[in-house]
Amino acid sequence: MGYKTIIEDDIDILVAGAGLGGTGAAFEARYWGKDKKIVIAEKANIDRSGAVAQGLYAINCYMGTRFGENNPEDHVRYARIDLMGMVREDLAFDMARHVDSAVHQFEEWGLPIMRNTKTGAYLREGRWQIMIHGESYKPIVAEAAKNSADKVFNRVCVTHLLMDESKENRVAGAVGFNVRTGNYHVFKSKTVICGAGGASNIFKPRSVGEGAGRVWYAPWSSGSAYGLMIEAGAKMTQMENRIVLARFKDGYGPVGAYFLHLKTYTQNAYGDEYESKWFPELQERVGKEYLDPEASHATHRPIPTCLRNHAIISEVNAGRGPIHMVTMEAFQDPHLEEIGWHNFLGMTVGQAVLWAATDVDPKYENPELTTSEPYVMGSHATGCGAWCSGPEDVSPEEYFWGYNRMTTIEGLFGAGDAVGGTPHAFSSGSFTEGRLAAKAACKYIDDGKAEGISVTDAQISRRKEEIYKPMETYTVGRNEIVAGSVNPNYINPRQGLDRLQKLMDEYCGGFGVNYMTNDKLLNIGLKKMAILGEDLDKVAASDIHELLRAWELKHRFLTSESVFQHTMFRKETRWPGYYYRGDAMKLDDANWHVLTVSRRDPKTGEYTMEKAPLYHLVGDIEDKDLAKLKAEGHH
Amino acid sequence: MPTFVYMTRCDGCGQCVDICPSDIMHIDKTLRRAYNIEPNMCWECYSCVKACPHHAIDVRGYADFAPLGSSVRVHRDEEKGTIAWRIKFRNGKKDMELLAPITTKPWGSCIPQLANEAAPADSMRDTELLYNEPKYVAMNDNALMTLESNGLEIKEGVYY
Numbered sequence: 185m186g187y188k189t190i191i192e193d194d195i196d197i198l199v200a201g202a203g204l205g206g207t208g209a210a211f212e213a214r215y216w217g218k219d220k221k222i223v224i225a226e227k228a229n230i231d232r233s234g235a236v237a238q239g240l241y242a243i244n245c246y247m248g249t250r251f252g253e254n255n256p257e258d259h260v261r262y263a264r265i266d267l268m269g270m271v272r273e274d275l276a277f278d279m280a281r282h283v284d285s286a287v288h289q290f291e292e293w294g295l296p297i298m299r300n301t302k303t304g305a306y307l308r309e310g311r312w313q314i315m316i317h318g319e320s321y322k323p324i325v326a327e328a329a330k331n332s333a334d335k336v337f338n339r340v341c342v343t344h345l346l347m348d349e350s351k352e353n354r355v356a357g358a359v360g361f362n363v364r365t366g367n368y369h370v371f372k373s374k375t376v377i378c379g380a381g382g383a384s385n386i387f388k389p390r391s392v393g394e395g396a397g398r399v400w401y402a403p404w405s406s407g408s409a410y411g412l413m414i415e416a417g418a419k420m421t422q423m424e425n426r427i428v429l430a431r432f433k434d435g436y437g438p439v440g441a442y443f444l445h446l447k448t449y450t451q452n453a454y455g456d457e458y459e460s461k462w463f464p465e466l467q468e469r470v471g472k473e474y475l476d477p478e479a480s481h482a483t484h485r486p487i488p489t490c491l492r493n494h495a496i497i498s499e500v501n502a503g504r505g506p507i508h509m510v511t512m513e514a515f516q517d518p519h520l521e522e523i524g525w526h527n528f529l530g531m532t533v534g535q536a537v538l539w540a541a542t543d544v545d546p547k548y549e550n551p552e553l554t555t556s557e558p559y560v561m562g563s564h565a566t567g568c569g570a571w572c573s574g575p576e577d578v579s580p581e582e583y584f585w586g587y588n589r590m591t592t593i594e595g596l597f598g599a600g601d602a603v604g605g606t607p608h609a610f611s612s613g614s615f616t617e618g619r620l621a622a623k624a625a626c627k628y629i630d631d632g633k634a635e636g637i638s639v640t641d642a643q644i645s646r647r648k649e650e651i652y653k654p655m656e657t658y659t660v661g662r663n664e665i666v667a668g669s670v671n672p673n674y675i676n677p678r679q680g681l682d683r684l685q686k687l688m689d690e691y692c693g694g695f696g697v698n699y700m701t702n703d704k705l706l707n708i709g710l711k712k713m714a715i716l717g718e719d720l721d722k723v724a725a726s727d728i729h730e731l732l733r734a735w736e737l738k739h740r741f742l743t744s745e746s747v748f749q750h751t752m753f754r755k756e757t758r759w760p761g762y763y764y765r766g767d768a769m770k771l772d773d774a775n776w777h778v779l780t781v782s783r784r785d786p787k788t789g790e791y792t793m794e795k796a797p798l799y800h801l802v803g804d805i806e807d808k809d810l811a812k813l814k815a816e817g818h819h
Numbered sequence: 820m821p822t823f824v825y826m827t828r829c830d831g832c833g834q835c836v837d838i839c840p841s842d843i844m845h846i847d848k849t850l851r852r853a854y855n856i857e858p859n860m861c862w863e864c865y866s867c868v869k870a871c872p873h874h875a876i877d878v879r880g881y882a883d884f885a886p887l888g889s890s891v892r893v894h895r896d897e898e899k900g901t902i903a904w905r906i907k908f909r910n911g912k913k914d915m916e917l918l919a920p921i922t923t924k925p926w927g928s929c930i931p932q933l934a935n936e937a938a939p940a941d942s943m944r945d946t947e948l949l950y951n952e953p954k955y956v957a958m959n960d961n962a963l964m965t966l967e968s969n970g971l972e973i974k975e976g977v978y979y
Binding site: 256257274394 | 821837838839840841842845856857858859860861862863864865866878880881882883884885886887888889890891893895897902904906907908909910912913915917919920921922923924926927928929930931932933934936938939944947949950951952953955956957958959961963964965966969971972973974975976977978
């Protein structure tokens with residue numbers, strides 16, 4: 185094949201994937217590494233790439249310590265209860281104590297952050313969210329990354345990490361191909377910061393025609409954060425913790441501003457409140473520690489997102505769907521009405537398109553809500569990702585191995601979706617994680633940890649052959665048939681994706697089975713996954729664009745396999761409303777108050793699973809709330 | 820579609836191809852104009868619509884669930900620092916114009932160049948501080964928070 189090999193050598197810090205996490209990494213790396221060579225490789229254009237490409241109308245993670253609002257430990261408490269206890273509290277605390285400094289810099293760079301005209305503080309949507317005019321959030325942040333980087337390789341899809349051949353388990357860079365020219369790119373680097381994204385489109389979406397693109401998380405979020413790291417043998421954590429979103433039907437438009445700022449609420453098809461009805465039974469399953477509506481009512485303690493999903497799913501199954509968002513009251517106020525529309529235009533234009541197309545005016549009708557297909561990611565209300573070291577001054581021994589946000593592969597760092605156990609980082613927290621990873625990566629190099637890296641031509645050639653194999657498969661197989669897409673020798677990436685989605689949906693707890701699975705289903709699913717894996721060796725690409733889709737599919741496959749393994753391992757139903765293990769419907773703290781950690785052996789493909797302990801740094805209820813409760817005679 | 824390109828307005832400049840996060844805006848080799856090659860991988864993110872200098876790109880809602888006949892158009896202006904939207908309902912009963920700022924500064928003028936900043940002191944490298952910290956955390960002189968400063972202790976177990 186006539187594609188050139190382009191080698192970029194002597195890189196100190198390679199940022200693989202530059203959404204909010206990757207841009208944060210590139211930006212900060214320049215400060216700590218004045219003379220270091222910083223390179224970005226991104227499969228799209230960093231001005232509009234990653235989950236924030238479209239913009240955002242809120243920054244969902246901001247402490248507001250400057251306004252006396254929250255401390256980092258408040259965020260830890262919130263993230264922990266929302267995730268039913270399963271959080272890396274060291275990482276969450278660390279992110280939270282730095283995140284405001286990122287937001288204050290965004291404002292200086294020109295990001296419009298709304299202010300509360302009375303107090304002068306940022307305008308709060310909820311306790312953690314501040315409202316922004318964020319249409320240009322990504323282009324603004326990308327400018328900062330571009331100013332710091334020596335080189336930005338847009339349209340280079342990173343497919344694999346390069347591994348050092350002189351020292352076991354040490355990263356040496358990455359390889360990929362340019363989705364325009366087709367050229368093969370080799371990045372030899374002392375460190376890699378994986379800023380690639382989580383995964384949409386691995387579970388069958390509710391819309392399978394054109395609307396398959398209107399997924400909640402971006403369709404270009406191909407699970408590459410996980411695909412890259414799993415393939416290299418990095419340990420992963422909490423991969424079973426997929427997320428299901430309750431959103432406006434079909435458009436998946438955001439509900440945060442509606443609930444928190446516009447004060448809209450939900451009801452069933454018959455106009456009744458439904459949520460509280462499902463809580464007594466649910467409390468028996470998960471325990472009062474995790475669901476205590478009385479305490480939640482009296483304090484700031486939220487009802488976990490998954491449990492609120494559970495009420496929606498149960499109410500719909502009971503025949504009283506659909507669930508509606510009651511907008512007709514709030515939207516009588518023209519100012520709130522305008523905010524409701526701006527909210528979509530700023531971050532999910534497709535929802536505005538849909539309401540315009542279906543004449544849904546929320547002033548005169550209450551729009552439908554639905555629960556989405558599951559997604560696998562690590563920065564929203566879920567914490568899938570790599571098992572990473574925490575900061576030296578916070579982390580206990582089990583969580584610390586030298587460099588903040590370094591994975592279990594030496595020199596390989598993570599940010600954003602790539603880091604496991606850190607939910608509720610969102611855009612600002614992901615950027616912050618990138619900054620933390622960049623500082624640590626510079627230190628790793630300065631400490632001499634990246635000396636003597638060796639990458640042979642054999643490794644580079646082997647990867648090249650592997651990357652272009654789908655095009656070879658196509659070229660060889662296509663002439664056996666007259667025309668069309670049905671070929672006995674191969675499947676194309678779309679066919680492979682359809683198969684993966686069907687399998688994930690039916691065996692791993694997708695919407696089509698009401699998010700239900702069990703050990704038997706998972707076992708069958710894993711067998712089918714193994715065969716799909718064999719067939720993906722025969723995935724065919726007719727052109728470079730399809731080659732991109734082929735590699736996205738392979739990353740989605742590796743992500744999915746990990747989700748299967750983790751779901752099988754955790755024998756309990758920890759997050760009802762995200763998924764259910766029919767053979768273990770209760771939450772089981774005696775056995776499963778742990779983080780799940782996996783490793784896929786890169787040579788054999790075999791998985792090993794282990795439990796890692798959970799460490800806590802704050803109590804459940806804030807001091808002032810506790811005092812109030814005691815005064816009122818609770819507990 | 821979801822995005823599609825008007826034949827008479829597109830001049831094949833490729834701005835949409837350059838910006839599309841999903842790599843689905845391509846130039847048709849015969850017509851030398853852009854089109855959406857893979858509608859079911861389109862997020863309706865409007866990146867290409869905003870980038871098109873001729874307003875040649877529009878969106879028709881997803882065929883699975885969006886009827887024909889409405890319109891959501893946009894004009895983004897970096898010089899003015901604004902984005903203007905117009906939403907027209909299918910039944911013609913609603914026609915909204917909405918305007919929002921996209922930046923508070925002349926475009927790109929206030930982004931720092933960290934290569935030109937003073938290098939951090941060696942002593943700072945061993946702290947937990949990032950660039951501009953601790954000042955930018957709370958915009959005051961407070962030190963970065965730690966477990967100790969906040970009276971916290973990290974301990975293993977089911978409950979705290």
